[in-house]
Each structure stands twice: as structure tokens, then as C-alpha cells.
Amino acid sequence: AQSVAQPEDQVNVAEGNPLTVKCTYSVSGNPYLFWYVQYPNRGLQFLLKYITGDNLVKGSYGFEAEFNKSQTSFHLKKPSALVSDSALYFCAVRDGNFNKFYFGSGTKLNVKP
Amino acid sequence: DSGVTQTPKHLITATGQRVTLRCSPRSGDLSVYWYQQSLDQGLQFLIQYYNGEERAKGNILERFSAQQFPDLHSELNLSSLELGDSALYFCASSVEGGNYEQYFGPGTRLTVT
Numbered sequence: 001a002q003s004v005a006q007p008e009d010q011v012n013v014a015e016g017n018p019l020t021v022k023c024t025y026s027v028s029g030n031p032y033l034f035w036y037v038q039y040p041n042r043g044l045q046f047l048l049k050y051i052t053g054d055n056l057v058k059g060s061y062g063f064e065a066e067f068n069k070s071q072t073s074f075h076l077k078k079p080s081a082l083v084s085d086s087a088l089y090f091c092a093v094r095d096g097n098f099n100k101f102y103f104g105s106g107t108k109l110n111v112k113p
Numbered sequence: 114d115s116g117v118t119q120t121p122k123h124l125i126t127a128t129g130q131r132v133t134l135r136c137s138p139r140s141g142d143l144s145v146y147w148y149q150q151s152l153d154q155g156l157q158f159l160i161q162y163y164n165g166e167e168r169a170k171g172n173i174l175e176r177f178s179a180q181q182f183p184d185l186h187s188e189l190n191l192s193s194l195e196l197g198d199s200a201l202y203f204c205a206s207s208v209e210g211g212n213y214e215q216y217f218g219p220g221t222r223l224t225v226t
Contacts, residue, residue, distance in 0.1 A: 034214065043115060043203055043217030044156075090156060099169040101146070103156040 002027045002095050006104035013081045013111050021076040021089050021107045029097030033074040035065055038088040038106070047089075050074060061085070081111045116140065117218035119204050125224045131192040134221045138185055138206030144168065145187040146207070146215060147179055151200040162187055163209070194225045 005024045013019045025031055032051050036044040048059025055067045065076045074091060091104040116139035126132055138145050147159040149172075158171035162181035173179075176194075181187045191198060201222050205215035 036217075043117070043219050044205075044215075045115070046214040046216065049214055099161070100171050101158040101161075101169075103148075103158070105155045 002093075002100070002102055004091050004093050004102045004104040006089075006091055006107045008107050009105075010108045010110065013109070015083050015111055015113050016080050019078050019081045019085070019109065019111070021091075021109060023074045023076065023091030023104055024072050025074065025091070025093045025102075026072060027093055027095040027097075027102075029095055031072075031074075032094040032096060033065075033067060034092040034094075035059065035063070035074075035076050036090045036092060036103075038090065040087075044090060047076070081109075083111050083113055085109060086111045115216040115218065117204060117206050117216050119202075119218035119221050121221060122219070123222050123224075125226065126194060127226055128194055128196060130194050130225075131190065132194065132223065134189040134191070134202055134204075134223075136187045136189070136204030136206075136218060138187070138204075139216050142206035142208055142216070143185065144207045144209060144213075145181055145185070146205040147173075147187070147189050148203040148205065149200045150203060150220070156203075159189070191223070196225050199223055199225045 034049045035047040038044045050057045050067045058064045088106045118137045143164045146161045150156045159173040161169040179189045201220045203220045205217045207213040207215045
């Protein structure tokens with residue numbers, strides 16, 4: 001079955017340290033992968049996407065993600081976390097065969113000063 | 114501000130009632146998506162319209178229906194409401210189909226009492 005898994009409900013990082021938010025997926029066709037961020041009482045904001053090409057994708061606010069086909073993963077990374085990065089992060093995948101979207105359960109990122 | 118507008122912001126209604134949620138996409142965007150976000154089920158894709166036609170269907174209940182009008186705005190109709198329908202309903206838009214990032218509106222918070 002098609003799905004997206006974010007294994008960590010919460011990630012805690014100190015400001016200035018690198019951060020990783022994990023995502024794995026399962027789809028029947030070619031995956032189209034996205035990361036979104038949600039701040040309290042706001043809609044989701046697009047961060048980055050992987051459609052094809054280079055496995056390392058760079059996005060907004062210094063975030064990047066690495067597509068790993070063999071591990072079916074698309075982890076979100078940032079070299080140096082900021083307190084303002086604290087928010088809820090969603091991984092999403094579009095199933096290329098059925099044109100449906102699946103979102104992970106979300107990971108709350110807490111960056112402490 | 115994503116450029117996607119949703120009305121109303123909040124809606125409180127009783128079980129058994131019917132409501133209509135409205136979404137105006139970003140200027141130039143042809144695709145509209147509807148999502149339901151609840152604490153127990155996370156973010157669920159409901160349905161996608163592209164230029165007035167239904168493009169993809171997700172976990173949308175039969176009591177729910179949507180349409181996209183010639184001016185590209187969309188409405189989500191929820192009928193025979195149940196307590197479990199209480200959630201945040203998001204609309205998103207994109208230029209075309211699934212390869213493109215989605216821009217989310219601020220959401221409509223529906224409370225069914």
C-alpha cells in the first residue's frame with residue numbers, strides 16, 4: 001500500500017547544530033517527493049521537492065533533502081539549525097501511477113537556543 | 114501569504130447539517146486540492162480538480178463533494194455532518210498537476226457540535 005512514514009514524532013536540536021528529519025515512502029510508481037513546513041495556526045508552506053535528476057535537492061531557508069531510491073527515503077536536512085526553524089514538518093509523496101498524494105504524520109522540530 | 118484564500122475561517126455547526134467551504138486559488142493556478150487535517154488522522158488528501166475537471170480522488174467520504182467553477186474557485190460541500198468531521202480543512206493550488214509544489218490556504222476550522 002502507498003504510504004509515507006515519518007518515524008519521529010519530535011526531533012530536538014540545539015541551535016547551530018545540524019538537523020535531520022526522516023521520511024520513508026512506499027508507492028507503486030515513480031515517486032514525486034515533497035517537504036512542507038507548518039507553523040502554528042497556518043497552512044503548509046512548500047520547502048522543496050524531488051521529481052527527477054540530482055538526488056540532493058536544495059530548498060528554501062537553507063534546507064536540503066536527499067533522495068535515496070534503494071532505501072526509499074527522502075530525509076530533510078539543514079547544516080545549522082535556527083530557533084525559527086521550530087515547526088511541524090511534513091513529508092509528502094505523489095504516486096505517479098494514481099496521481100494521489102500521501103502525507104506523513106508530521107515531525108515536530110524543536111530547536112533550543 | 115500564499116495567495117490562496119479560504120472562507121470562512123471558522124465554522125461551527127450541528128450534527129446532520131450541511132456546510133460549504135470555499136477556496137480561491139492563486140492567480141494562474143489551474144489545480145485545486147482539498148485536504149482534511151485532524152489530530153487522529155493527520156493530513157488526508159481528499160480530492161483534486163484541474164481546470165474544472167476532477168483529476169484525482171483520495172479519502173473523500175460519499176457525504177462530501179467538491180467542484181471547481183469556470184473562474185477556478187472551488188467549493189467543498191460537507192453534508193450529514195458528524196462529530197468526527199470536526200477538523201481543519203485546507204485548500205491548496207498549483208500551476209498544473211502533481212509535479213508542482215502546492216500553495217496552501219490558511220484553512221477553515223470546522224467544529225461540529
